Amino acid sequence: MSMNREGRATRPESAEASVDTWTGNRALMLEEPLIFEMDARGGTGVDFAGAPKVKSRLGGLERRRDVGLPGLSEPQTVRHYTRLSRQNYAIDLGLFPLGSCTMKHNPRLNERIARLPGFADIHPLQPADTVQGAYRLIHDLGEWLIKLTGMHSVAMSPKAGAHGELCGLLAIRSALEARGGKREVVLVPESAHGTNPATAAFAGYRVENIPATERGRVDLAALKARLGPDVAAVMITNPNTCGLFEPDMTEISRAVHDSGALVYCDGANFNAIVGRVRPGDLGIDAMHINLHKTFSTPHGGGGPGSGPVVFSEALTPFAPLPFVEKQNDHYALIEEETAEDHHARSFGRMTAFHGQMGMFTRALSYILSHGADGLRQVAEDAVLNANYMLRQLEDVLDAPYGKSGPCMHEALFSDKGFEGGLSTLDLAKGLIDEGFHPMTMYFPLVVHGAMLVEPTETESKAALDQFIGAMRSVAERAKAGDPSLKAAPVHAPRRRLDETLAARKPVLVYKEPEQAQAAE
Amino acid sequence: MSMNREGRATRPESAEASVDTWTGNRALMLEEPLIFEMDARGGTGVDFAGAPKVKSRLGGLERRRDVGLPGLSEPQTVRHYTRLSRQNYAIDLGLFPLGSCTMKHNPRLNERIARLPGFADIHPLQPADTVQGAYRLIHDLGEWLIKLTGMHSVAMSPKAGAHGELCGLLAIRSALEARGGKREVVLVPESAHGTNPATAAFAGYRVENIPATERGRVDLAALKARLGPDVAAVMITNPNTCGLFEPDMTEISRAVHDSGALVYCDGANFNAIVGRVRPGDLGIDAMHINLHKTFSTPHGGGGPGSGPVVFSEALTPFAPLPFVEKQNDHYALIEEETAEDHHARSFGRMTAFHGQMGMFTRALSYILSHGADGLRQVAEDAVLNANYMLRQLEDVLDAPYGKSGPCMHEALFSDKGFEGGLSTLDLAKGLIDEGFHPMTMYFPLVVHGAMLVEPTETESKAALDQFIGAMRSVAERAKAGDPSLKAAPVHAPRRRLDETLAARKPVLVYKEPEQAQAAE
Amino acid sequence: MRYLPLADSDRQEMLRAVGASSIDDLFVDVPQAARLSAKIEGLADHASELSVERQLTALARKNMVAGEVPFFLGAGAYRHHIPASVDHLIQRGEFLTSYTPYQPEIAQGTLQALFEFQTQVARLYGCDVANASMYDGSTACWEAIVMARRITRRGKAVLSGGLHPHYVSVANTMAKFTGDVLDETLPELSPETDVERLLAAIDEETSCVVVQYPDILGRITDLTPIAEKAHEKGALLIAVVTEPVALGAIRSPGEMGADIVVGEGQSIGVGLNFGGPYVGLFACKEKFVRQMPGRLCGETVDGEGKRGFVLTLSTREQHIRREKATSNICTNSGLCALAFSVHMTLLGEKGLRRLATLNHAKAVEAAERLANVPGVELVNETFFNEFTLKLSKEARPVVRAMADKGILGGVSLGRLYPGADALQNGLVVAVTETTTHDDVEALADALQECLA
Amino acid sequence: MRYLPLADSDRQEMLRAVGASSIDDLFVDVPQAARLSAKIEGLADHASELSVERQLTALARKNMVAGEVPFFLGAGAYRHHIPASVDHLIQRGEFLTSYTPYQPEIAQGTLQALFEFQTQVARLYGCDVANASMYDGSTACWEAIVMARRITRRGKAVLSGGLHPHYVSVANTMAKFTGDVLDETLPELSPETDVERLLAAIDEETSCVVVQYPDILGRITDLTPIAEKAHEKGALLIAVVTEPVALGAIRSPGEMGADIVVGEGQSIGVGLNFGGPYVGLFACKEKFVRQMPGRLCGETVDGEGKRGFVLTLSTREQHIRREKATSNICTNSGLCALAFSVHMTLLGEKGLRRLATLNHAKAVEAAERLANVPGVELVNETFFNEFTLKLSKEARPVVRAMADKGILGGVSLGRLYPGADALQNGLVVAVTETTTHDDVEALADALQECLA
Numbered sequence A, B: 001m002s003m004n005r006e007g008r009a010t011r012p013e014s015a016e017a018s019v020d021t022w023t024g025n026r027a028l029m030l031e032e033p034l035i036f037e038m039d040a041r042g043g044t045g046v047d048f049a050g051a052p053k054v055k056s057r058l059g060g061l062e063r064r065r066d067v068g069l070p071g072l073s074e075p076q077t078v079r080h081y082t083r084l085s086r087q088n089y090a091i092d093l094g095l096f097p098l099g100s101c102t103m104k105h106n107p108r109l110n111e112r113i114a115r116l117p118g119f120a121d122i123h124p125l126q127p128a129d130t131v132q133g134a135y136r137l138i139h140d141l142g143e144w145l146i147k148l149t150g151m152h153s154v155a156m157s158p159k160a161g162a163h164g165e166l167c168g169l170l171a172i173r174s175a176l177e178a179r180g181g182k183r184e185v186v187l188v189p190e191s192a193h194g195t196n197p198a199t200a201a202f203a204g205y206r207v208e209n210i211p212a213t214e215r216g217r218v219d220l221a222a223l224k225a226r227l228g229p230d231v232a233a234v235m236i237t238n239p240n241t242c243g244l245f246e247p248d249m250t251e252i253s254r255a256v257h258d259s260g261a262l263v264y265c266d267g268a269n270f271n272a273i274v275g276r277v278r279p280g281d282l283g284i285d286a287m288h289i290n291l292h293k294t295f296s297t298p299h300g301g302g303g304p305g306s307g308p309v310v311f312s313e314a315l316t317p318f319a320p321l322p323f324v325e326k327q328n329d330h331y332a333l334i335e336e337e338t339a340e341d342h343h344a345r346s347f348g349r350m351t352a353f354h355g356q357m358g359m360f361t362r363a364l365s366y367i368l369s370h371g372a373d374g375l376r377q378v379a380e381d382a383v384l385n386a387n388y389m390l391r392q393l394e395d396v397l398d399a400p401y402g403k404s405g406p407c408m409h410e411a412l413f414s415d416k417g418f419e420g421g422l423s424t425l426d427l428a429k430g431l432i433d434e435g436f437h438p439m440t441m442y443f444p445l446v447v448h449g450a451m452l453v454e455p456t457e458t459e460s461k462a463a464l465d466q467f468i469g470a471m472r473s474v475a476e477r478a479k480a481g482d483p484s485l486k487a488a489p490v491h492a493p494r495r496r497l498d499e500t501l502a503a504r505k506p507v508l509v510y511k512e513p514e515q516a517q518a519a520e
Numbered sequence C, D: 001m002r003y004l005p006l007a008d009s010d011r012q013e014m015l016r017a018v019g020a021s022s023i024d025d026l027f028v029d030v031p032q033a034a035r036l037s038a039k040i041e042g043l044a045d046h047a048s049e050l051s052v053e054r055q056l057t058a059l060a061r062k063n064m065v066a067g068e069v070p071f072f073l074g075a076g077a078y079r080h081h082i083p084a085s086v087d088h089l090i091q092r093g094e095f096l097t098s099y100t101p102y103q104p105e106i107a108q109g110t111l112q113a114l115f116e117f118q119t120q121v122a123r124l125y126g127c128d129v130a131n132a133s134m135y136d137g138s139t140a141c142w143e144a145i146v147m148a149r150r151i152t153r154r155g156k157a158v159l160s161g162g163l164h165p166h167y168v169s170v171a172n173t174m175a176k177f178t179g180d181v182l183d184e185t186l187p188e189l190s191p192e193t194d195v196e197r198l199l200a201a202i203d204e205e206t207s208c209v210v211v212q213y214p215d216i217l218g219r220i221t222d223l224t225p226i227a228e229k230a231h232e233k234g235a236l237l238i239a240v241v242t243e244p245v246a247l248g249a250i251r252s253p254g255e256m257g258a259d260i261v262v263g264e265g266q267s268i269g270v271g272l273n274f275g276g277p278y279v280g281l282f283a284c285k286e287k288f289v290r291q292m293p294g295r296l297c298g299e300t301v302d303g304e305g306k307r308g309f310v311l312t313l314s315t316r317e318q319h320i321r322r323e324k325a326t327s328n329i330c331t332n333s334g335l336c337a338l339a340f341s342v343h344m345t346l347l348g349e350k351g352l353r354r355l356a357t358l359n360h361a362k363a364v365e366a367a368e369r370l371a372n373v374p375g376v377e378l379v380n381e382t383f384f385n386e387f388t389l390k391l392s393k394e395a396r397p398v399v400r401a402m403a404d405k406g407i408l409g410g411v412s413l414g415r416l417y418p419g420a421d422a423l424q425n426g427l428v429v430a431v432t433e434t435t436t437h438d439d440v441e442a443l444a445d446a447l448q449e450c451l452a
Ligand SMILES: Cc1ncc(COP(=O)(O)O)c(C=O)c1O
Pocket: A100, A101, A160, A161, A162, A163, A193, A195, A196, A237, A241, A266, A268, A269, A290, A305, A306, A307, C329, C330, C331
């Protein structure tokens, strides 16, 4: 390690092992310290006008200690985050086939629209007359979602898919409670996304699993057998997390309804059917839509999302507040005060304000851009791309449901046949070296070493072919038990990271070296 | 090479040699084909409303052949250019110490300002009353440039530094011709930037060199000796291209004027003195200012720039058209029509419309942001940073003028003492592997294997220290004759490129394989 | 369609490759009755950028833009100047279009930024640890209450009357289903907060006491006695901060003994956006870390011993623990967290302090000016950048009347507490560094006119 | 100052390190008399982003924005819709903040994009090769004339009356100093161009004939006969294209025999920007490549045999050849060239054709509508998206009067040709895909009123 004159390390100690440069950089792959490690005390990248002198009204609670925040000038800040960004993979760099996540292209028009001051620079509590355009946008988007799903009403405020699930289950619970009687169980397929059981539990239900058939679908007979007076709802994902359509959906809905329960549909996979199938026609009662999946709002490295929920007529009275209502030529926000007359049975408010406006603008821009023909084409191309993947890869990778017919928007594989102790993880890391983000791994849980590949419709055939080539190449290595795959990735900014260590001795915030030592 | 089903290569043939992946990618370093090699015929990333049917008015000249333009959808386009961008170094990634180029941070506020519709979406020929804000902006920026340089007037239309030089020389020539008599020679220091002699020649002058002293300055005696009735002007860069101030500037100006000639100053290095020295106080007659250097407008991988020229009183009548004039509370654009009364001796128009508005907005934002105190600090920090570089490196690198005192905003080194056939180029390529853009190489011509290092004021001490460390490390290798330096860079997207081949058999446009073959 | 790269010829070739004669073959599993043959009713076909931009710009123009008028709204969402570089950086495709960092080797950019974010939040709040963000302040608040229940195994939460009414509503909604008991009340239009009530209400059944700081009327109370009492009774103190800028001027809740601190981060780096997306901040004492909701980024090393970052402690989370998870949250507010972190990095200690000082000073000046308007009374003794005025009339119509004059004069308590008679004359006014002298004068004049 | 990373403590330490006692020591070479001790007169000290943004936004608001009114100006600068992704991409720091690609190993992004740009321009113009951009169309035009002189070693250039008057002015300015002789004329308000005059003027002294296509009045002429006559006399045909979109509908100049084709690229990818920065396009026949001005990007291979790109043939350029260079140009219009290339990649063959078709169709409709206004006569028989109207009155005051009504109705020939009496009633009107039916109606109504 080399020290500069202040005795501060100017070169990362750990770098020396593997690279041959003094700085530890490799040309355009630049190592970047934490902001806390930069000599940034007293620095700042924001200038302010001087403050007038006033008598403090802080009630004697003036801050006494430093917060401990490093400040960087604008040049340093731009460089820090630009360098960090370059250590990320992203849709903008290449195919990002994370199954269940619908990593499609994020149109740049939508970014421009979301930043129009008329949308971005308005306060949620402005008087109604000053935000008619915003109310109308929320209303219009809601109307399209209703029409696209064939449902009866929509709640726009949920902040993401899981929040939407909660919204749906709370409406279901309210409806059931309004009917009287106590139902305590929610049935969830084994293959369901983790948010489904977690949400059901959060909503106060006990969760039971429904088994799957060999063809990767809900076992209708088992489901029917389990239905009864204690079952409140069934949560079905359709297309399901194996990337397959539930052909018995209408019958499932009928059976569930007959038993007095309700049907929640996880709409995360709506992209496969948008414009071609309306879930409302399958008898469901509530479904969330991830605007950050089907409707292309950017994932942003983890969010924000938006999870509007569409409801059947039966659930509509129980939908949350607030919502926008069209009243002749005027749009009104129905909040607590006005709900009395309109919406007395609402289960209440799920969040401050009225939802993810910044996602609504993008989603509406997406819908208008694609239009009726384009949205249908979205579903068709998404499904075609996935089937192409499935058929071009099933000879080298085990496709557990490949024989049972076409898939929808995702192709599911397993790591059956890998040798030398190699598994899905190793193949994934090999794909990283090839310049691809890996598919979803080990989900759904019903398939051993699952690999869920969702190309989306925004990939060209050339991109698919290159991915297929890379996947075939890495799969062959995995099946041959190529030990070098255990070392992958070798070209990424980091080799495999030790997750066990991270969890065993969690270091979740930076501590100054002295602090860290003291904490030992 | 592997073929996909259409027999098109899906993997770059040449990649196989050096990398071990099937795709040729190395994780986040992605190989990218040319748009012409993508299967993109018939594709497009822009939708249009249908055109009404009309009777063509194209005079029978309808296009018959395809243009031959590949079209990519938006997702493909975003990915193509994002991938390409990642093969670039930039200020946003790190220190970019290209001497003479003033690669300082480009503030993002300026980008926002330049995109305000009131500046970006107005037509240059709108009636004056509809663009008063734009005229005022040009006028105000011009006023600040005049005040910062201590000159008498300004021409805002030149499009870059070289265009500004031409503007200055044409004004000088006009002034001299107005006086009568023919002067045919322009004197230029050997160390001058190539645009100086090129411009003088373009303006119809014969160019003669002025020698430099051992201290890297204009040889005053030699200059005086050469002055005479045939000399029209002297072009001086100050601070000069060795990064040194010309201490005799006032005397040079006096001598030149006494001989009946005029003084052009290349203001590319104004960053070293802004707010601390006004070139007008040194007796010059014309100087261009590169807004894309001192005033931080982005270089954009080669431009656009902007090169306003400030004039002494003597040259003011000859300045080009058009220009903005303040008339009470109104701003007028003086074009050909109105010039008659105002500006009869103007040498004319240099470009369509009125200059680089998009750069003016940024430059004015820069000036107002820094203010009087900030601009002065810019010069001081730029000079301090360069001197720090000079002193921290002069023990490992030959600094030809290091002994003669402080430098201005640039530190100049030579490759004296390199062993094993290594030279400046090798050191530069070694720096690339270390994660830095190299300094300017082999310029100025007066120093053997020159390395001109201009850190600018927007670098932190930590960044300087890291660069110094890397530079020392590579310099030591060069002095030890380390042969591995000949192979550098090894970590960049490409190894050293064969420039001789490129020039010997120029391939300047893409040819379809058939075409290319036919051309052989 | 500009977003769909497949050409018709590609589609044909791919259909052949998968052995389908038409795209319908791939939808065989969809019952015939559910196949939509018609187009979506009323929806036009695909449209050009130009056309979509025109349609949506027309809608945007129907809204009164905060930055174009005198503007004084707050109450949980604040208008601050965001440096231009923030948006530039969060628009980098590598941040904007990446997913939750499940593959850490190619997500170090997001992960390191999150680690820095967590540290900034923890320090700002005076806590040991913070998570990688929640949806917003209101949901973070509810998750904190749930967490307190998990930790204390008690079901009664005592909510301060100064807690944002939307946050209270959210808690009420959830409590209906979880059976938590919420002890709540309305705020009073007085300089004093309900500290005494809170102290009295905390007992052996109390899981937590929830206090907003500064509160919905802008008042600032010392949390120390509440923390002490809570701890004495084995309950937790949850502090809620809706205006993070305040913490550049006043003591952090952590310093005063809060166990969990949550809040809205929107003020730093995120615009008003009509209420969302925002970013929920969540921090707590180290000992509670395994009970936290949401994602956590942690430090580790790679195969060569280099430092790196990963998502960690995921055994708390839904994708591993399913129905036993600490929360159902999955997608959070990553990009807003990044924006927060970038802005906070630009500010630094010095900038945050200056920003807070400027906000406070401008607010004090404005409060004094407005209190001079006949019919206006300043409720607060203490405040940071937001205070409450008691008008001589019901405030809600006054706000509407001022809006008609092009002044967005504040948030009426009538809007926030419909039906609460004692509060109807209250007007909450926020003043930030973006407020000008002229803005304040315009508001003063408008109030004077409306109250005359 | 937010842009200056050095802290005062850094400055002190660094001064010590360089052996200076104060910063003044580093400015010793500046004569005492030239050292400025006072601050720049009238310039305030550094200002916050907020303050600068306010000042400049106030100026911006004083301008009538093209996109907000019916807008019909052209004459060398056109308003087209630019896809949002173009600006997103050119704002990537790696493009925006890089220099001319002097170190090709870490500039392949810029270089490959330039290589693609050159190919697009060459194909659009129907030429063999193109360079990496010039400042704008007008300077490219002058450089082409200079290049023709170099190639033919003759000094007389024949300029068509249809050449943009600013381009003519620029050529005139330069010719004053170089001694070139320019044979020029004014255009006539008639459907015919001056082809006959050009054919007659080309002789053995002629270096080149310069023809704009479509011309300043919007007229389209077949260049073939001019090319033939020029070649017969050993002269070159330089074609000038100010509206590149036109070439999606009409034959390229290269196809018709032009030797050098230059023009303005602004229409594709670059906004109006009040006249700059724009991007000069420059293409020619392969045999003239070593006489071209400006940068050229060429293909080569790296040390491992991989394809790569470099700046090449730089022996033509000032930094190598100095006073013998083909031009003094150094900084060109790189980022605008990139924007052009990105937009052109989005368009592709199909998009460019559609865009051109739409422009032409809308222009034809508009021309027919406007010709029906009493007092308005359509001059053109041929045009692409721009045509000239002859009004019953002087056009310049009409344009001003329409502007007062909020309509930007075109460019008057009085503005372009002050003093040319025969032209004063001419109004050049451009119609693009951004023009709506309502815009045309508004213009028709305004003309009718003004001409009544
Ligand atoms: C099938 C499924 N359900 C639910 C979710 C949860 O959605 P969100 O992450 O928006 O909360 C996801 C996505 O992560 C999902 O893939």
